[in-house]
Every structure is written in C-alpha cells, then in structure tokens.
Amino acid sequence: MTDEWAPELVAEPTKDGVDRAVRAARRVVDGLVRAGRGSAADLEGVAGELERLADHLEDHAPDLGERIRQMWGVGGLEMTRHDPVTGPENALAPPLVVQGRSEKEVSGEVTFGLAYQGPPGHVHGGCTALVLDHALGMANHWAGTSGMTAKLALRYHRRTPLFVPLQVVARQVSVDGRRIVTTGEVLTPDGEVCVSAEGLFVVIDVSGAAAAMAETLAEN
C-alpha cells in the first residue's frame, strides 16, 4: 500500500546521535511505566544514572533562545524533527509516521505503548486528540494552506486499543479566506473508527514567533 503514496511528510530518523538517544529514551519511559513499584530492576541505580545523563545534557545544551531560533530557521522536513507527535528528537512522540496520500489527504500509522494509557488497557483520549490535532495540521501543510487550530471537535466512537498499529487519516475539506476546515480519524487495524475530529484552522503568520520568544528569554 505504501508504494502508491507520495514522499513522507516527517523527517526520517537517523541511526546515530540524538535520534538514537531518543529511541532509547522512549524505551526508558516505557520501561519505567511498566516497572511501577513492582519491578525487580535497580530503580535507585537507574535514577542515579538518568540524573547523570540529564546533568551532562544540560551542561552541554545550546542556549534555549538560540535553540528555538535554530529549530524554526530550517526548511522542509527539518522542521518536523522536534515536535511531540512525529519528531525523531522528541521522546514524547510515539511517534506517528505520516505520508501524503492524495492531493489533500495524509495517512499515517502510530502504535501507543503503556505510557499512553487512559482507561484500563486503552489509549488516553487526550493522546488521540494530540495525534489528531497534529495530523490535521499536517494535512493542511500537505494541501498547501496551513493555519493555527481555532476549534477542535473530537468524537470518541469506541475505545482505542494500546499496542496495535493504528491508522491515522486526515484531509483538508475547505479553505474559505483565512478559515480552513479539516477532518481526520484514528482507526483500528481493521478499519473501525475509534476517534474522529473536525478542526477549524485560521491562517496566521507565526514566522516572527520564534524570534520573539528567543528575545523574551534573553530579557529574563
């Protein structure tokens, strides 16, 4: 199915450096939720080593304002390297992998592990909301007109299972002046709709926002 798709819409993770560290960090996040207080692991030892790694990263981090400026001063897929849904530099991202499917539609796949649990054994409704908000934004980007979320209406049709590859589909429905309407769904591997979303997006120029935040940080 994938070979009829257009090129990917998210940055391809690399095999080394920060992407490799982030993949391992995702396993650590999952391992800690899995552990709880009932694991035979040496959790004090793990804590000490994670603190040492955090110290090392913080001691060598670029300036925060500079980092924000750099994140947004790049083009194309490089801008998708750090977000909390698809970003290979972001361990919060499950991650979702998305491709363009037709002129105004994108399609992707995501598997949620135990850290994304809401009701027993199922995905937190807020996590599917996060992925859908992002997927709708990507559909807008793919269709050629992007905006900021103004309204997002979610409907939960059935519980979303953990541990299975879910389909995520989103398409731009209309553009009327600065108003964009976009819809999308999260589906089980069998194609049953778990969550559907309709978003209203408004075309806004955010090009100065990164520089403005960097300046604010420098002043404080």
Next chain:
Amino acid sequence: MTDEWAPELVAEPTKDGVDRAVRAARRVVDGLVRAGRGSAADLEGVAGELERLADHLEDHAPDLGERIRQMWGVGGLEMTRHDPVTGPENALAPPLVVQGRSEKEVSGEVTFGLAYQGPPGHVHGGCTALVLDHALGMANHWAGTSGMTAKLALRYHRRTPLFVPLQVVARQVSVDGRRIVTTGEVLTPDGEVCVSAEGLFVVIDVSGAAAAMAETLAEN
C-alpha cells in the same frame, strides 16, 4: 491560596525508586529536545547508556498483563500514579498537579517545557487538549460521577506560552442520567484564557477492562 483547598487529587511523588527515576527521565527527554543536533554533549555515549538502562528495565519488568491488572487493582490516589498527565511513574506527564477546589470544581497547575512545543515558542494545541481532557475527567471524579469521554470540543483563544506555570480549572456542569457535561480552561499566570473545553462524558462500567486486556495479552 492552596491552604483553602481540599486534599490533592493526584498521588504525591516519592523521593526514591521509580518516581525519582521518572523525574530524571523527564529531564533527559527535555535535554534531548534541547540538544537537537547542535549540542556539545556526547550523544552517542548518552544513547549507549540509555539503551543499557532500557535493557535493564525490560529484563526486570513484570509481565505486561500482570502489570496492567496491578495498576488498576488499587484504590484511591494509587490509580493516578501512571497516567500520562499527572502520573509520578510516567515521564510523559509534564506533570499536572490538581486539587479539589469546591464541590464540583478542581484546579491545578502545569508548566510545559520545550518537548511540548507546537508553534514556535508555544505549547502544542494537542498537549493542552490532553491536559484538559484529563482535568475534565478529574473534575468528574471529584464531583462523584465519572464517565468516558464521548465528545470533546476545544476552543483556542490565544497561543499558550511554554515555560510558565499555567492554571488549569475544570468543573462538572451537569449530570443527566448517564450523560455528564464538564467544562474547563487553561489560563496564563495572569488569568487569560488560552484554551477552553467542553466535554460530554458517558457513564460506562470499565471495571472489567483491565482484566480483559490482561487476558488478551496472555492469549497472544
């Protein structure tokens, strides 16, 4: 202000064990997003050590089905130890800290770091959606009648800033048979509404869901 509030609605993190490791893991997640490809840190070294820690956690993890059963076989605040919004065992959680404020209202605080970024320098709209869905659910719990999210309508009034303590407020508005209506907001420290939410929740018995998922996992 806090001393007029009722007891906390989320588990108090402990100083050791998994909670200490999770606090450090949050710093690692943040440090990696902050690092990107422009850090002077030894990212290959960090990756190797994180892989070793992940191996250790996975080698000593309790059985997955057993862990899910255990997560939900506890009472009161123990059930809030693992979720992706407030859980001291979950490094995805910013975390949000929530207290009961009046009979049917809860109030809390959350600070989003760089890993939760959507638009430049601001919080991802899906992350505020996640926090609001969870806070509405906590207001229902606090008010005495809980349900599963059936609909969630979000309005984005202004961009939500990163790095500042945001207020999160939610209250149960009505209960009509199995239908619960709940609203909430995320506000700046100055009290400006960034995002508001209205949710429809439906009372559903999920008490068997953990056992059912544990059985499914055991069969596969």
